[in-house]
Amino acid sequence: MPDMPRVLFVTSSFPRWPGDSTTPFILHLAEDLTSLGWHVTLLAPHAEGARRHEDFGEIEVHRFRYFWPVRAQTICYGGGALANLRRSPLDAVKLPALVAAEWWSTLRLLRSVDLVHSHWILPQGAAVAMTPARRHVATVHGSDVFGLQAKPFAIIKGWALRRASAVTANSTATKAKVSALTRSRVDAELIPMGVDIRQPDPEAVQRIRARFGGSGPLVVFLGRIVEEKGVLDLVRAFALIRVRFPVARLTMVGGGIDSDTVSRLAVNLGLDDVVDQPGWTDPSEVVNWFTAADVVAVPSWFEAQGLSVMEAQAAGAAVVATSVGGIPDAIEDGRTGILVAPRDPEALASAVISLLDDPPRAAAIGERAAEQARQRFSRQATARAFESLYNRVLAS
Secondary structure, three states: OOOOOEEEEEOOOOOOOOOOOOOOHHHHHHHHHHHOOOEEEEEEEOOOOOOOEEEEOOEEEEEEOOOOOHHHOOOOOOOOHHHHHHHOHHHHHHHHHHHHHHHHHHHHHHHHOOEEEEEOHHHHHHHHHOOOOOOEEEEEOOHHHHOOOOHHHHHHHHHHHHHOOEEEEOOHHHHHHHHHHOOOOOOOEEOOOOEOOOOOOHHHHHHHHHHHHOOOOEEEEEOOOOHHHOHHHHHHHHHHHHHHOOOOEEEEEOOOOOHHHHHHHHHHOOOOOOEEEEEOOOHHHHHHHHHHOOEEEEOOOOOOOOHHHHHHHHOOOOEEEEOOOOHHHHOOEOOOEEEEOOOOHHHHHHHHHHHHOOHHHHHHHHHHHHHHHHHHOEHHHHHHHHHHHHHHHHHO
16 A cells, blocks of 8 residues: 555535535545545535546546537536436436446546545445445435435446445434445444535625624525425524514525525515525535524434534524425434424424523523534544544454
């Protein structure tokens, strides 16, 4: 093995360019591993406007083409492959080309690395399983085991997981699903994706409060604006919150295919002047939004892990979230946040109101959540856990 161990990340989610809206947690893990002395090569699908080969800081990035013309490479990025295929079902004809191109590109890079780390089972884990890679860590992020439930997909996923040298899951819910999918033949190691622990910029927080909070309480949602994130439930809940707090405002930071639907619902409920959608924010600004909020709402119908919950907790925010998937891993109800049932605007409104009515309680919840995040959910803790697993796989 060379002095600097080399790992190949195979993923379908990685920023296409600096400042891209693609969720950066794969980038963050790669950066944190390089800081521990690993050389990270990363393979991801190409997209229009992205470079085929580049160095992203110290990360060697390769992007493979899977369809022509370039603008027709529309399966990945944006809202993610599942959301994109739901919006454009005919794009499914491109899937075989995506898998074949990823398999071939992985094969070409194998000889220059010591270990392969795939993110998501389909197509990455399966593509790596079809290569002669002898050291393969497969990470399950949730949507890959909770989605695509048809039997042919389940068979492929189970086969790919059993072929891996080691499997990790990002939450207890995901870990249990891996066990069920493989009939208890694979015991995934629990390693949650880490979040940034950083200090807010007081001036930026003040600007957010002045522009979006005004003189009343500010409720913040941050993420993809799609129905399954509970965004319509949140707007309906906010109509009830406004009855108790007439000057409250709701800011939904992000973007997605249901942004216009949110706007229409806000108009129908008479909330169009108090529900703001400023669009995506730079990752470095996330902590400022969460710090500016009086309450952070995460009303998802499902979250395999719930990174936005952990990011908000790391900022010391009081979080109201749904008790689904991996979110209860991060929230002890009433102590480090409040849990409510999904798709229940009345319960969501009641929980938010309870925190707005009792600022000292909200502050105490935020303080306990921030301490937990520092101890359990930091990026550094995640990188060290993966490094330990890599070393065990290499030693075996």
